[in-house]
Amino acid sequence: MDMAQWPDSVRVAVNISPSQFSNPALPSIITNALAAAQVDPGRLELEITESVFLADDDGSDAMFAAPKRVGVRLALAIRRWAI
Numbered sequence: 224m225d226m227a228q229w230p231d232s233v234r235v236a237v238n239i240s241p242s243q244f245s246n247p248a249l250p251s252i253i254t255n256a257l258a259a260a261q262v263d264p265g266r267l268e269l270e271i272t273e274s275v276f277l278a279d280d281d282g283s284d285a286m287f288a289a290p291k292r293v294g295v296r297l298a299l300a301i302r303r304w305a306i
Contacts, residue, residue: 226267227260236268238300241275250289257293264294272300 226235243249257264269290275283290297 224260227262231263231266234266234268234296236270236298238270241272244269244271244275244286247286249286250293253290253295254293257295265296268296268298270298270300272302 226233229235239249246252253267253269254264257267287297
């Protein structure tokens, strides 16, 4: 809802954990939230960590495709480890 108040030129990135990404309800949660707030899906970017890409299970391809189908962007969030 906050995002709906911001200028249309503002895009928001939200970090999604691997367990959130594997939730089959995630696409409908995102779609419903965007519709309720009346926000253009192109303004939302989901950041997913490299571990999601490494999971390579049967549901991964569908979970990658679902947000993109409605116009939500996906971004790879790379963790840096300090030594």
